[in-house]
Structures are given as C-alpha cells and as structure tokens.
Amino acid sequence: MHELTLMQSVLQTVEQDAAQHGINRINKVKLVIGQLTMALPDSLIFAFEALKPGTMFSDASLIIEERHAQCTCHSCQQEYKLDDYFQFVCPTCGSTDIEVEGGKELYIDYYEGD
Amino acid sequence: MKVKLETRLLGANELIAHNNRTIFSNQGVLVINLMSSPGSGKTTILEKTISRLKDQIKIAVIEGDLYTDQDAQRIEQQGVKVVQINTEGTCHLDAGMVSHACQELLADNPDLLVVENVGNLVCPAEFDLGEDLRAVVISVPEGNDKITKYPLVFQRADVILVNKMDLLPFTDFDVARVQKDIGLINPKTKIFFVSARNGDGLEEWSSWLLEQIHAKGRTKLM
Secondary structure, three states, X not given: OOHHHHHHHHHHHHHHHHHHOOOOOEEEEEEEEEHHHOOOHHHHHHXXXXXXXXXXXXXXXXXXXXXXXXXXXXXXXXXXXXXXXXXXXXXXXXXXXXXXXXXXXXXXXXXXXX | OEEEEEEEOOHHHHHHHHHHHHHXXXXXXXXXXXXXXXXXOHHHHXXXXXXXXXXXXXXXXXXXXXXXXXXXXXXXXXXXXXXXXXXXXXXXXXXXXXXXXXXXXXXXXXXXXXXXXXXXXXXXXXXXXXXXXXXXXXXXXXXXXXXXXXXXXHHOOOEEEEEOHHHHHHOOOOHHHHHHHHHHHOOOOEEEEXXXXXXXXXXXXXXXXXXXXXXXXHHHHO
C-alpha cells in the first residue's frame, strides 16, 4: 500500500473540510481500515507523525479502527473471520462457496478540532 | 467540535474507474487489466494472443511501463493500435492514466482493450482501472510461493495464466501446490497453463477470451 500518499490525502481532505467549519486546529482523526485493503496501520501512523509537524495537525492524535473480513459459508452456514492467510475456504466443511462481508473499508470516519 | 466525514480514501481513483467502466460498457468493449511481476511474460503472451485473434476482432492496447516504449513497439508490429504510458517512477497505473490513454483508442471502436500494467505484484492490485477482467500472469521460474506471498493480486484475479510451462522440467516448480494455493485463495478463478514461447495452452486461453469478448460485445447491440 501507499501509506504516505494515503495519509497525505487524509490530511488534505480533513484540512479542506475543517476550513468550511471554521476549525483551525485538529485534535483527533479517526480512520477505518479493512483487512483486505492491505493498508498497514503502523505505516499510516508513521506517515501521520512524519507529516504533522508545523501543520494544523501538530497536536492531533490518530485513531485507527481495523475491520476484519467476516465470512459466511453458504454450504454449512458456518461464520468465521478471515485469518491472515486469505483462505476463502470454509474451515468446517471445506466448501468454497463463501460470502465475504466487510474488510474493504478505507475511509475517514470523523475528526475533532476547534 | 466533532465532524463526521465517512470519506473514502482512494475515492478519486474509484470515481474515475467507475466512469471508465460506464464508458467501456456503453461501447461494448471488453477491458482486461493484465498484471504480473516484471519478466513473467505479459508482453509475449499479449503478442501471441493478438496474432491469434486479430483477424476475428479489433484489438487495442495500453502499455504501462516506468520508462521506454519498447513494449509498445513490439505490440505495434502486430498491427494493432497501442498507446504507451510512461509512469516515470510510479509503480502502477491508475484509472486517470487509463482514462486519458484510452480516448483515441476507443474512437476506433475496438472489441478488446488490453491494459498491460506496470510489472509489479503489489501496487497494481489496489487500483481499479474500470476493467472487466483482471488477468494475472505467474511464470514457472518465479517459484511456486508467489500466490501466498502476494495474496491480494491473486485473490482479486478473474483469470490466472501460469506461463513458461516449457521450463517446468528444469525447475522444482510444484504445479499441484500452485493449484491448491489458488484454490484456497480464489477458488472461482479460471487457470490456464501456457507457454507463450512454444504456444502450449494458448488455444484454450484465446478461445476462452473470445467467448468473454463476444459476451460483452452482445451488450453493444442491445
């Protein structure tokens, strides 16, 4: 993933929106990141820390909520969380008729500022 | 003050990709995003596929590379229209680049548009171009661990071509393991075992591709 580019677009988006609300300082930014996007929280935090000095984000904290992909097997109705190895096969019955829900989130949830 | 945003990142690319997809659908052109590591044989597969299909359908190509137009020159020799994108360092194509590059190609009303992405198994997987099919090439000398090492690109593939099968006797590449790994990660994907060099498997691949092109093209008439 391109975490630095992503973070630049986070800061830019928040900055533009903050201007419309008359907000000059940001205290907190919250992101939601799905497992399937392969965006790395550690790299996002690193990018945030690297970009924030001297900006309206200089005192802001970054909160990242990670969302797992939730799988449902259509054959045996077993529900399970996708593990780190991306196997789209039911661990109970071996069926590949799997529905995957979530895990593709990649968005700014909210920000706080004054 | 707390401000709820719910703004998607990569949103700009998704918007352009959506736009591309609408344009491709209206034209009834099948668009393939061809991805792989550098050197696994994307361009050679493309040359051989074009030479098999060019008498039956109209083909256009977008070539993505960091530098040079060597690949575009190779494709041009096949007698099809091609536009080269040089990303000058960027490791993937995005929807905006494709949107610019496809304009003059679409004026010709092709049945098939192939976008050959920059050779890279990581970043191209994350950028939707508006394509119908994601085709990923893996080649025998790369080793059979690539599926599990780079899961995203294979997990999102509609079709996987295992190339350089003629080199199989000289390596310890494990075909059964690759099939098993693909089955675990992306059980619905189509797999073709090919050798672009000696032509093995290209007949099956080309026939399948032609079926997809006709299926998409039928929407053009409706």
